[in-house]
Amino acid sequence: MRTTWAISKRIVLYIFLTGSTIVMCFPLFWMISSSLKTLQETNSPGIMLLPKHPTLEAYIAIFQNSDFLRSYFNTIFYTTLALLGTLASVALVAYAFSRITWPGRNVVFFLMLSTMMIPPQALLVPQYVFFNKFHWIGTFNPIVIPGFFAGGAAMIFLLRQSMAQIPFELDESAFIDGASHLQVFWEIVLPLVKAPLAIVATFLFVGFWNSLLAPLIYLQTVSLYTLPVYVSTLYNINSSVQQWPTIMTAAVLTTVPLMLVFFIAQRYILEGVIITGLKG
């Protein structure tokens, strides 16, 4: 009696889990499916889970669309550059907050944590005016350069928590051998925080790749558009017929790098955040 009850409970559990999985992944499935449909099929009533006449027309067309290809390149280019600068500076600052004792550290650390409360949008207006004065509007500078100054308090915090867990004996013996802080940072601390670094890198990548508001404001010309800005122009809000296969093809191609990065890093994210993100 007890076992049948346990088994049926188990079955219900799996039904719920599978159902939730389908719901959560459905938009992705729908995106891929719609990208292979024809225009009539996407606009026709009725449930058509898979295209009746699968076609790669939209893919072929979009690979001949130079605006799309350029925005793809722009996104990869700016994400890489901003990611490198941000990751390096965030790691340096996290090192200062965890491995060195210096007067004022707690005050500066508290200040840094409190910046998490400031919505980035609140800074948008004055920053825009400054970048306008520098003649940086219409260049990649405003969306790349600020990251070099350790943008992202949450990321610093995450790295600091994991760096603080490394035993201090390791640095002490290195210092006795005459190592400098830069050497300890590069040779001892960084190799030991590879997993948190991977998490931070993934979050930063996703953040830059998905970012819409800042590129929208600063880039201004089609030749500089990043994917989110360009893809949003494909959807014509005041038209009644949308080119859904084209839009969904662009959407699929936009999400492919995100998926790749997620599949590579999921091992760290899904377990690592639990260990490093909250505890410590």
Place this chain on the structure above:
Amino acid sequence: MPKNPYLNVLAYAIIAVIFIAIASYGLGRLARLISKKMGASSRKQDSTFSGYFFAAPWIIGFLIFVIVPLGYSLYWSFTDYRITANVPINLVGFENYARLILNDTGFRSSIVNTLFLTAVGLPCMIAAALFLAVLLNQKTHGERVFRMAFYLPVILGFNTAVLLCWRLMLNTGTGIINQLIRAISNAFPPFSYLVRGVIFIQELVSGFFLGLNSGRFSLLTRVWEAGFPAANRVPLWVESPLWTKMSVVLLMVWGCGAMMLIFLAGLNNVPRELHDAAEVDGANSWQHFWKITFPLLTPYVFYNLVVGLIAFLQIFEPIYVLYRDNQPLVSSATSMVYYLWQASFRNFQIGYGSAISWLILLLILALTAIQFATQRRWVNYELY
């Protein structure tokens, strides 16, 4: 515009790195000098130098990109500064703030919309995250795959591409979501009553809040007079002002995976002994959850509430992608940040936009402070 934008930004990146290196060294030397003046030991002087040297990128960035802009925007919020006009900046005192709070119905409705989104969306999101976390915590086969599937929406997030996919799915006539609702309703009539009940309640609530925005409750009375929805009614997701915000709530709830991970961490920390003791006392699983697990999870609920509130108050992308320029629909969905964008970057009213920025900032700080002030009443820290 530079001839080659790619080389241009590369050059500036190199300049930025050199600038940071020099400035960091300078800041470190300055800190060492001060600590020497205060008579610190040479070892302490060294660590002062290194500390400020390593932390300098953030300190400099904080000054350049946070403190100075905040100061300027505070000043501009008291002026009539417009970026396009070549006229001198005039101090106007509290005029911007007075206009925003007293006269600007657009801004007022953007606040009501955002608070409505938060009040409806945040509890739904936390409930969904908790539900998924409890499911995953049962230690099943293939847990990793389920975890990945539940977290995936967080990665895809508010990318324009994904938002547009939702736009396609939410189409009233041909969208897959409404098609599925119709199909299930036809096959299983009680589901139809459930859906229509939800539609009715949702439209009444939304109608009431839209009435608060404009001061006219005509939509609400129309919904009320129409009575219980007819058999073939489906949600009008992105087509009716009554539904625009619900579509956004749906999107937010879909992205509850990050909260779910936090709850999973919390569930892992619930001691086994407590459940064993309850087992002996003959508690059922419902009691297990509400009497043991949930009280111990309250710190995690609190964390998710704080983080989620900030996320909700900053919503911009869905509104921009789904409703931008869609008159008259957009006014029913305008969020605070969307309104800020519109005033500052469409109309280039920098003074006015600065005042909006400061009001948003103060609102977020105030609501977060309220959360922290009331946490003692319900958050249980006994375990920690």
